[in-house]
Amino acid sequence: MxxxxxxxxxxxxxxxxxxxxxxxxxxxxxxxxxxxxxxxxxxxxxxxxxxxxxxxxxxxxxxxxxxxxxxxxxxxxxxxAHSPSRPAPSKLASAHIVAKWERISLPLRHPTRAGTLRYDFLGGATAKTQFPHDEWRRCVHHAVRQMSTERGFYSQPEGLPALRAAIAGHIAFARGVRCGADDVVVCNGAQQALDLIARVLIEPGSRVAMEDPGYTPARLLFAAQGAEVASVPVDREGIIVEQIPDDACAIYVTPSHQMPLGMPMSLARRHALLEKARRIGAIIIEDDYDSEFRYEGRPTDSLQSMDEHGVVAYVGTFSKTLLPELRLGYVVLPAAILEAVIKAKQLTDWHTSTLPQWALSKFISEGLLNKHIRRCHSTYAGRRERILSRIAGDLSPWLETIPCTAGFHMAVMLKPSLQPAIDLHLLVDRARDKALGLYPLHGFYSDATPRDGLMLGFGAIDLLDIDPALDRLRDLLMVFD
Structure with missing residues (x-):
C-alpha cells in the first residue's frame, strides 16, 4: 500500500x-x-x-x-502524534432527518469488555465457555480452502447454496419449519432480516402491529422506516389478536418465547393470528430467536409450520445458539416477498461474508450444531433451575416468575403487594454499585402500562456465580423493604 x-x-x-x-x-x-x-x-x-x-x-x-x-x-x-481533527459541522439540508436518528435511544446494547460487571444477568448473551472453538476452527479452515477455489466474484445475495440447504434441514428437524433451500435468505443476524422485510413492506405511514411489551429494537427499526407502529397488548396466551388493526401490513411477534415476558403463544391464539393475517393481507414476522432451548412441556409448532396461506416470514438467528459476534441469521420467506427481499439484500450489502457461511454450513452438516445445542441446553437448564429455586425460596417475599418453558432469560416480577413499592430504577443503580447487573422490563413497553420487573438472562452468568449474585439482590431487597 x-x-x-x-x-x-x-x-x-x-x-x-x-x-x-x-x-x-x-x-x-x-x-x-x-x-x-x-x-x-x-x-x-x-x-x-x-x-x-x-x-x-x-x-x-x-x-x-x-x-x-x-x-x-x-x-x-x-x-x-495527534488524534485526527474533524472539520466543523456544516448546516445540512437534511438536518431534521439526521436529528431524528440521533434522538433514537438504543436499548439492549451489550457492554464493552471494560464495562462488564462481575455478576451480570444480561439477556441475549451466550455461554462463551461452551463454544466449541476447536471444531469451529476446523470448519473455518475448511471455509478458507473452499474460498481458495472460487473465482473472486461476488457471491449470491441470498447466501451460499450449501448453507441455505443446511439451514433448511436444521430448522425442519428442530422446529418443524416447512421450507426448502430456495426459501432461505442468509442475513447478518436476525436484525438485518427484520430490516430487509421492512424495506419491502413498509413505506412512510404504513401500519405495523407488534406486541407490547415487545422487542424494542424491532419497534425502533420499523419506526425508522417510516411505519406507524401499533402497540398490541399481550396476555398469558400471547398477543391479543382482536386488537390488531385491520390496516396493518405486517405483524411482528415472538410466539415461542415472548420477548420479554417469556410465555409461549397458545395454540388457539396462533390459529387466530394466522387467520387475521390472511384476512387483512398482512405478513406475520415470526421471530423465533431462542426456542431451541426448551426445558419442559411439549414442543410447540412454529407459526410457519401452521401457515397454509403463505403469510409467515420465519426469522432465526445463530447469535443465541453460537455467538452474537458471528452475525449470522436467516429468514424463511413466503413466495409473495421472497424475490423482493433478495433484491433488497443485494442493494443493502450485496451478500453476507462467505467465510463464516462456508464454516457454518460444514458445522451444521457434520452435526456439530445439534451437539453444541445439546451441551448448552444442559448448562442453561442447570442455571435456570437454580434461579427458579432461589426465587421460590428466600427471594419469594419480593419476586415471582412468569412461567416460561424455553430460551435463556426469564421475566421476574416484583410482587404488587409490596408496601411501600420498591423503586426499581434505584434498585438497579444500587445493584451496579455492587457489581451486579440487573435489567428492568420498563424499556420493552411502549403504550402499555409497564409492570415492575426484571429480565434475568442466564446465558452468560456461570452457575457458581448465581447464588452470590442473588445473595446480593436479596440483601438489597431487604434494605428496601
Missing amino acids: ELHIVIEGRKDLARQVYEQLRDSIVCGRLAAGVQLPPSRLLAAQLGLSRKTISDTYSRLTYENYLVGKVGSGTFVNALN
Whole structure:
C-alpha cells in the first residue's frame, strides 16, 4: 500500500514531502506508531531521489515527529502524534432527518469488555465457555480452502447454496419449519432480516402491529422506516389478536418465547393470528430467536409450520445458539416477498461474508450444531433451575416468575403487594454499585402500562456465580423493604 503524498511540479521537492508528512502527523492522519515506507521504496513511489527522502526523514526525526528503530524502520513518534481533527459541522439540508436518528435511544446494547460487571444477568448473551472453538476452527479452515477455489466474484445475495440447504434441514428437524433451500435468505443476524422485510413492506405511514411489551429494537427499526407502529397488548396466551388493526401490513411477534415476558403463544391464539393475517393481507414476522432451548412441556409448532396461506416470514438467528459476534441469521420467506427481499439484500450489502457461511454450513452438516445445542441446553437448564429455586425460596417475599418453558432469560416480577413499592430504577443503580447487573422490563413497553420487573438472562452468568449474585439482590431487597 502506497503512502499518500502528492508531488506537484519539480520545484521544492524536499519541502513538499516534508510539509505533507509533518501535516499528516500533526492532524492525526498518520497515527502514533505507524511505520513509514523505507526511504528507497518511497523514493521510487514518488519518482524522487533516495537522498531527498532520507534527508526529509532525518529532519522529521530531529524535530521529534519520527523515531527510527534499528533493524525495524522509521515510525511516527507518539510524542507528537495527534488524534485526527474533524472539520466543523456544516448546516445540512437534511438536518431534521439526521436529528431524528440521533434522538433514537438504543436499548439492549451489550457492554464493552471494560464495562462488564462481575455478576451480570444480561439477556441475549451466550455461554462463551461452551463454544466449541476447536471444531469451529476446523470448519473455518475448511471455509478458507473452499474460498481458495472460487473465482473472486461476488457471491449470491441470498447466501451460499450449501448453507441455505443446511439451514433448511436444521430448522425442519428442530422446529418443524416447512421450507426448502430456495426459501432461505442468509442475513447478518436476525436484525438485518427484520430490516430487509421492512424495506419491502413498509413505506412512510404504513401500519405495523407488534406486541407490547415487545422487542424494542424491532419497534425502533420499523419506526425508522417510516411505519406507524401499533402497540398490541399481550396476555398469558400471547398477543391479543382482536386488537390488531385491520390496516396493518405486517405483524411482528415472538410466539415461542415472548420477548420479554417469556410465555409461549397458545395454540388457539396462533390459529387466530394466522387467520387475521390472511384476512387483512398482512405478513406475520415470526421471530423465533431462542426456542431451541426448551426445558419442559411439549414442543410447540412454529407459526410457519401452521401457515397454509403463505403469510409467515420465519426469522432465526445463530447469535443465541453460537455467538452474537458471528452475525449470522436467516429468514424463511413466503413466495409473495421472497424475490423482493433478495433484491433488497443485494442493494443493502450485496451478500453476507462467505467465510463464516462456508464454516457454518460444514458445522451444521457434520452435526456439530445439534451437539453444541445439546451441551448448552444442559448448562442453561442447570442455571435456570437454580434461579427458579432461589426465587421460590428466600427471594419469594419480593419476586415471582412468569412461567416460561424455553430460551435463556426469564421475566421476574416484583410482587404488587409490596408496601411501600420498591423503586426499581434505584434498585438497579444500587445493584451496579455492587457489581451486579440487573435489567428492568420498563424499556420493552411502549403504550402499555409497564409492570415492575426484571429480565434475568442466564446465558452468560456461570452457575457458581448465581447464588452470590442473588445473595446480593436479596440483601438489597431487604434494605428496601
